[in-house]
Amino acid sequence: VSRDGGDPPPGAAATAAAEVEAAHRGYYAAWEAGNLRAVADAWLEAEDVCCVFPGAEPHLGSDDVRRLVTEGVELTPGIQFLFEQVDVTVRGDVARLSCVENVVTADTFSLSDVTDLPATRMGVTSTFVRTPDGWRLWLHTVGPVITHLDLED
Protein backbone atom coordinates (compact mmCIF):
# COMPACT_ATOMS: atom_id res chain seq x y z
CA VAL A 1 0.00 0.00 0.00
CA SER A 2 1.50 3.29 -1.07
CA ARG A 3 0.47 6.78 -0.10
CA ASP A 4 1.10 10.05 -1.82
CA GLY A 5 -0.08 13.58 -2.24
CA GLY A 6 -2.41 13.68 0.71
CA ASP A 7 -2.75 16.06 3.64
CA PRO A 8 -4.26 13.60 6.14
CA PRO A 9 -1.99 12.00 8.73
CA PRO A 10 -0.63 8.54 7.88
CA GLY A 11 -3.29 6.86 10.00
CA ALA A 12 -6.13 8.43 8.02
CA ALA A 13 -4.51 7.57 4.71
CA ALA A 14 -3.94 3.98 5.80
CA THR A 15 -7.56 3.76 6.89
CA ALA A 16 -8.77 5.12 3.54
CA ALA A 17 -6.55 2.70 1.65
CA ALA A 18 -7.90 -0.19 3.70
CA GLU A 19 -11.45 0.96 2.95
CA VAL A 20 -10.69 1.05 -0.77
CA GLU A 21 -9.20 -2.43 -0.74
CA ALA A 22 -12.27 -3.65 1.15
CA ALA A 23 -14.53 -2.05 -1.48
CA HIS A 24 -12.52 -3.80 -4.21
CA ARG A 25 -12.72 -7.16 -2.49
CA GLY A 26 -16.39 -6.66 -1.73
CA TYR A 27 -17.09 -6.00 -5.38
CA TYR A 28 -15.42 -9.22 -6.45
CA ALA A 29 -17.00 -11.21 -3.61
CA ALA A 30 -20.41 -9.99 -4.81
CA TRP A 31 -19.48 -11.08 -8.34
CA GLU A 32 -18.46 -14.55 -7.11
CA ALA A 33 -21.71 -14.82 -5.19
CA GLY A 34 -23.76 -13.79 -8.23
CA ASN A 35 -25.17 -10.83 -6.32
CA LEU A 36 -26.22 -8.63 -9.23
CA ARG A 37 -27.52 -5.80 -7.06
CA ALA A 38 -24.34 -5.55 -4.99
CA VAL A 39 -22.15 -5.63 -8.10
CA ALA A 40 -24.14 -2.82 -9.72
CA ASP A 41 -24.31 -0.79 -6.52
CA ALA A 42 -20.54 -0.88 -6.10
CA TRP A 43 -20.46 1.70 -8.91
CA LEU A 44 -21.08 5.40 -8.72
CA GLU A 45 -24.52 6.35 -9.98
CA ALA A 46 -23.13 8.76 -12.57
CA GLU A 47 -22.83 9.30 -16.28
CA ASP A 48 -19.04 9.44 -16.12
CA VAL A 49 -18.36 5.90 -14.90
CA CYS A 50 -16.20 3.85 -17.24
CA CYS A 51 -15.57 0.10 -17.47
CA VAL A 52 -13.22 -1.77 -19.81
CA PHE A 53 -13.36 -5.55 -19.98
CA PRO A 54 -10.69 -7.74 -21.61
CA GLY A 55 -10.72 -7.23 -25.36
CA ALA A 56 -13.58 -4.73 -25.30
CA GLU A 57 -13.87 -1.01 -25.91
CA PRO A 58 -14.58 1.36 -23.01
CA HIS A 59 -18.17 1.36 -21.77
CA LEU A 60 -19.45 4.65 -20.36
CA GLY A 61 -22.34 5.72 -18.13
CA SER A 62 -24.32 4.03 -15.39
CA ASP A 63 -26.86 2.34 -17.65
CA ASP A 64 -24.29 0.82 -19.99
CA VAL A 65 -21.86 -0.16 -17.24
CA ARG A 66 -24.51 -1.74 -15.02
CA ARG A 67 -25.83 -3.71 -18.00
CA LEU A 68 -22.28 -4.81 -18.82
CA VAL A 69 -21.37 -6.00 -15.35
CA THR A 70 -24.74 -7.68 -14.85
CA GLU A 71 -24.20 -9.63 -18.05
CA GLY A 72 -20.68 -10.39 -16.90
CA VAL A 73 -21.90 -11.91 -13.64
CA GLU A 74 -24.53 -13.94 -15.46
CA LEU A 75 -21.95 -15.25 -17.94
CA THR A 76 -19.50 -16.41 -15.27
CA PRO A 77 -21.22 -18.68 -12.75
CA GLY A 78 -18.72 -20.34 -10.44
CA ILE A 79 -15.92 -17.89 -11.21
CA GLN A 80 -13.39 -17.19 -8.48
CA PHE A 81 -10.78 -14.45 -8.20
CA LEU A 82 -7.40 -14.47 -6.48
CA PHE A 83 -5.41 -11.25 -6.24
CA GLU A 84 -1.70 -10.48 -6.25
CA GLN A 85 0.25 -7.25 -6.07
CA VAL A 86 -2.63 -5.21 -4.66
CA ASP A 87 -1.57 -1.57 -4.45
CA VAL A 88 -3.78 1.29 -3.26
CA THR A 89 -3.13 5.01 -3.24
CA VAL A 90 -5.47 7.76 -2.12
CA ARG A 91 -5.50 11.39 -3.30
CA GLY A 92 -8.23 13.28 -1.52
CA ASP A 93 -11.57 11.78 -2.45
CA VAL A 94 -10.21 9.65 -5.29
CA ALA A 95 -8.29 6.39 -4.93
CA ARG A 96 -6.49 4.16 -7.40
CA LEU A 97 -6.14 0.41 -6.94
CA SER A 98 -4.03 -1.83 -9.13
CA CYS A 99 -3.52 -5.58 -8.92
CA VAL A 100 -3.12 -8.79 -10.84
CA GLU A 101 -6.31 -10.85 -10.90
CA ASN A 102 -6.06 -14.60 -11.25
CA VAL A 103 -9.27 -16.08 -12.56
CA VAL A 104 -10.48 -19.58 -11.79
CA THR A 105 -13.48 -20.49 -13.89
CA ALA A 106 -15.93 -23.31 -13.87
CA ASP A 107 -16.24 -25.29 -17.08
CA THR A 108 -19.10 -23.12 -18.18
CA PHE A 109 -17.07 -20.19 -19.39
CA SER A 110 -13.59 -19.29 -20.51
CA LEU A 111 -12.41 -16.17 -22.25
CA SER A 112 -10.35 -18.48 -24.43
CA ASP A 113 -13.60 -19.79 -25.88
CA VAL A 114 -14.06 -16.57 -27.79
CA THR A 115 -10.56 -15.23 -28.27
CA ASP A 116 -6.94 -16.27 -28.25
CA LEU A 117 -6.39 -14.42 -25.00
CA PRO A 118 -5.22 -16.45 -22.04
CA ALA A 119 -8.04 -16.57 -19.55
CA THR A 120 -6.45 -16.84 -16.20
CA ARG A 121 -4.34 -13.75 -15.48
CA MET A 122 -5.53 -10.17 -15.74
CA GLY A 123 -4.14 -6.74 -14.93
CA VAL A 124 -6.64 -4.57 -13.09
CA THR A 125 -6.64 -0.82 -12.58
CA SER A 126 -9.54 0.84 -10.80
CA THR A 127 -10.33 4.26 -9.44
CA PHE A 128 -12.81 4.81 -6.63
CA VAL A 129 -14.55 7.98 -5.43
CA ARG A 130 -15.37 8.59 -1.77
CA THR A 131 -19.09 9.09 -1.18
CA PRO A 132 -21.21 9.44 1.99
CA ASP A 133 -22.01 5.74 1.53
CA GLY A 134 -18.42 4.63 1.05
CA TRP A 135 -16.02 4.22 -1.87
CA ARG A 136 -17.65 3.60 -5.25
CA LEU A 137 -16.11 2.54 -8.57
CA TRP A 138 -15.54 5.35 -11.04
CA LEU A 139 -13.25 3.53 -13.48
CA HIS A 140 -12.45 -0.18 -13.75
CA THR A 141 -10.20 -1.61 -16.45
CA VAL A 142 -9.34 -5.30 -16.83
CA GLY A 143 -6.93 -6.63 -19.44
CA PRO A 144 -5.08 -9.86 -20.07
CA VAL A 145 -1.54 -10.40 -18.85
CA ILE A 146 0.36 -12.28 -21.53
CA THR A 147 2.73 -14.33 -19.49
CA HIS A 148 5.17 -15.02 -22.31
CA LEU A 149 5.37 -11.35 -23.25
CA ASP A 150 8.49 -9.54 -22.12
CA LEU A 151 9.06 -6.32 -24.05
CA GLU A 152 12.34 -5.77 -22.24
CA ASP A 153 13.99 -8.73 -23.94
Next chain:
Amino acid sequence: VSRDGGDPPPGAAATAAAEVEAAHRGYYAAWEAGNLRAVADAWLEAEDVCCVFPGAEPHLGSDDVRRLVTEGVELTPGIQFLFEQVDVTVRGDVARLSCVENVVTADTFSLSDVTDLPATRMGVTSTFVRTPDGWRLWLHTVGPVITHLDLED
Protein backbone atom coordinates in the same frame (compact mmCIF):
# COMPACT_ATOMS: atom_id res chain seq x y z
CA VAL B 1 -17.04 15.24 -23.14
CA SER B 2 -19.03 14.44 -20.02
CA ARG B 3 -19.05 16.29 -16.74
CA ASP B 4 -20.09 15.14 -13.34
CA GLY B 5 -19.76 15.72 -9.66
CA GLY B 6 -18.05 19.09 -9.81
CA ASP B 7 -18.84 22.42 -8.19
CA PRO B 8 -17.32 24.66 -10.89
CA PRO B 9 -19.62 26.28 -13.44
CA PRO B 10 -19.96 24.52 -16.80
CA GLY B 11 -17.43 26.85 -18.40
CA ALA B 12 -14.71 25.91 -15.92
CA ALA B 13 -15.43 22.21 -16.26
CA ALA B 14 -15.34 22.42 -20.04
CA THR B 15 -12.03 24.27 -19.84
CA ALA B 16 -10.57 21.64 -17.52
CA ALA B 17 -11.75 18.84 -19.80
CA ALA B 18 -10.17 20.57 -22.78
CA GLU B 19 -6.92 20.92 -20.84
CA VAL B 20 -6.95 17.21 -20.01
CA GLU B 21 -7.56 16.23 -23.61
CA ALA B 22 -4.70 18.53 -24.65
CA ALA B 23 -2.43 16.86 -22.09
CA HIS B 24 -3.41 13.44 -23.48
CA ARG B 25 -2.76 14.50 -27.06
CA GLY B 26 0.49 16.19 -26.07
CA TYR B 27 1.69 13.00 -24.43
CA TYR B 28 1.07 10.97 -27.56
CA ALA B 29 2.50 13.68 -29.83
CA ALA B 30 5.68 13.59 -27.75
CA TRP B 31 5.75 9.80 -28.11
CA GLU B 32 5.36 10.05 -31.90
CA ALA B 33 8.17 12.61 -32.00
CA GLY B 34 10.45 10.40 -29.92
CA ASN B 35 10.72 13.12 -27.27
CA LEU B 36 11.74 11.01 -24.28
CA ARG B 37 11.90 13.94 -21.87
CA ALA B 38 8.41 15.18 -22.71
CA VAL B 39 6.95 11.68 -22.46
CA ALA B 40 8.49 11.15 -19.03
CA ASP B 41 7.54 14.63 -17.81
CA ALA B 42 3.89 14.10 -18.72
CA TRP B 43 3.74 11.89 -15.62
CA LEU B 44 3.42 12.92 -12.01
CA GLU B 45 6.70 12.72 -10.16
CA ALA B 46 5.32 10.38 -7.51
CA GLU B 47 5.60 6.89 -6.17
CA ASP B 48 1.94 6.17 -6.79
CA VAL B 49 1.89 6.49 -10.59
CA CYS B 50 0.76 3.34 -12.40
CA CYS B 51 1.10 2.27 -16.04
CA VAL B 52 -0.25 -0.87 -17.70
CA PHE B 53 0.82 -1.69 -21.25
CA PRO B 54 -0.89 -4.30 -23.44
CA GLY B 55 -0.27 -7.76 -22.08
CA ALA B 56 1.85 -6.56 -19.17
CA GLU B 57 1.36 -6.38 -15.42
CA PRO B 58 0.91 -3.00 -13.71
CA HIS B 59 4.10 -0.96 -13.31
CA LEU B 60 4.28 1.31 -10.27
CA GLY B 61 6.33 4.31 -9.23
CA SER B 62 8.11 7.08 -11.12
CA ASP B 63 11.35 5.22 -11.73
CA ASP B 64 9.72 2.09 -13.10
CA VAL B 65 7.10 3.94 -15.15
CA ARG B 66 9.58 6.38 -16.67
CA ARG B 67 11.87 3.50 -17.61
CA LEU B 68 8.92 1.65 -19.13
CA VAL B 69 7.66 4.53 -21.26
CA THR B 70 11.18 5.49 -22.33
CA GLU B 71 11.75 1.93 -23.55
CA GLY B 72 8.34 2.06 -25.21
CA VAL B 73 9.25 5.16 -27.19
CA GLU B 74 12.59 3.66 -28.18
CA LEU B 75 10.92 0.43 -29.36
CA THR B 76 8.35 2.18 -31.56
CA PRO B 77 10.04 4.58 -33.99
CA GLY B 78 7.61 5.86 -36.60
CA ILE B 79 4.53 4.94 -34.60
CA GLN B 80 1.42 7.07 -35.05
CA PHE B 81 -1.77 7.22 -33.00
CA LEU B 82 -5.31 8.05 -34.08
CA PHE B 83 -8.01 8.42 -31.44
CA GLU B 84 -11.73 7.68 -31.41
CA GLN B 85 -14.40 7.99 -28.73
CA VAL B 86 -12.40 10.40 -26.58
CA ASP B 87 -14.32 11.05 -23.38
CA VAL B 88 -13.12 13.24 -20.50
CA THR B 89 -14.63 13.82 -17.10
CA VAL B 90 -13.27 15.96 -14.28
CA ARG B 91 -13.87 15.52 -10.55
CA GLY B 92 -12.07 18.24 -8.65
CA ASP B 93 -8.35 17.85 -9.23
CA VAL B 94 -8.60 14.42 -10.84
CA ALA B 95 -9.73 13.69 -14.39
CA ARG B 96 -10.46 10.48 -16.28
CA LEU B 97 -9.98 10.14 -20.03
CA SER B 98 -11.03 7.12 -22.05
CA CYS B 99 -10.66 6.50 -25.77
CA VAL B 100 -9.90 3.96 -28.43
CA GLU B 101 -6.37 4.27 -29.77
CA ASN B 102 -5.65 3.16 -33.33
CA VAL B 103 -1.98 2.41 -33.82
CA VAL B 104 -0.17 2.76 -37.10
CA THR B 105 3.31 1.30 -36.91
CA ALA B 106 6.35 1.38 -39.11
CA ASP B 107 7.71 -1.99 -40.18
CA THR B 108 10.14 -1.91 -37.30
CA PHE B 109 7.73 -3.04 -34.61
CA SER B 110 4.42 -4.72 -34.15
CA LEU B 111 2.91 -6.08 -30.98
CA SER B 112 1.91 -9.09 -33.06
CA ASP B 113 5.61 -9.94 -33.37
CA VAL B 114 5.65 -11.02 -29.74
CA THR B 115 2.10 -12.06 -29.02
CA ASP B 116 -1.11 -13.12 -30.69
CA LEU B 117 -2.70 -9.82 -29.81
CA PRO B 118 -3.89 -7.68 -32.68
CA ALA B 119 -1.68 -4.65 -32.80
CA THR B 120 -3.79 -1.90 -34.19
CA ARG B 121 -6.68 -1.13 -31.84
CA MET B 122 -6.35 -0.39 -28.13
CA GLY B 123 -8.65 0.69 -25.33
CA VAL B 124 -7.12 3.45 -23.21
CA THR B 125 -8.12 4.63 -19.75
CA SER B 126 -6.09 7.34 -18.05
CA THR B 127 -6.40 9.47 -14.97
CA PHE B 128 -4.71 12.84 -14.63
CA VAL B 129 -4.04 14.99 -11.57
CA ARG B 130 -4.10 18.79 -11.70
CA THR B 131 -0.78 20.34 -10.65
CA PRO B 132 0.53 23.92 -10.68
CA ASP B 133 2.28 22.98 -13.93
CA GLY B 134 -0.80 21.45 -15.57
CA TRP B 135 -2.42 18.04 -15.72
CA ARG B 136 -0.09 15.08 -15.21
CA LEU B 137 -0.67 11.34 -15.72
CA TRP B 138 -1.40 9.38 -12.56
CA LEU B 139 -2.68 6.17 -14.16
CA HIS B 140 -2.52 5.03 -17.78
CA THR B 141 -3.80 1.65 -18.93
CA VAL B 142 -3.66 0.39 -22.50
CA GLY B 143 -5.16 -2.92 -23.62
CA PRO B 144 -6.02 -4.57 -26.91
CA VAL B 145 -9.49 -4.33 -28.38
CA ILE B 146 -10.35 -7.70 -29.91
CA THR B 147 -12.51 -6.72 -32.82
CA HIS B 148 -14.10 -10.13 -33.28
CA LEU B 149 -14.97 -10.39 -29.59
CA ASP B 150 -18.59 -9.78 -28.70
CA LEU B 151 -19.50 -11.16 -25.30
CA GLU B 152 -23.11 -10.18 -25.85
CA ASP B 153 -23.64 -12.76 -28.60
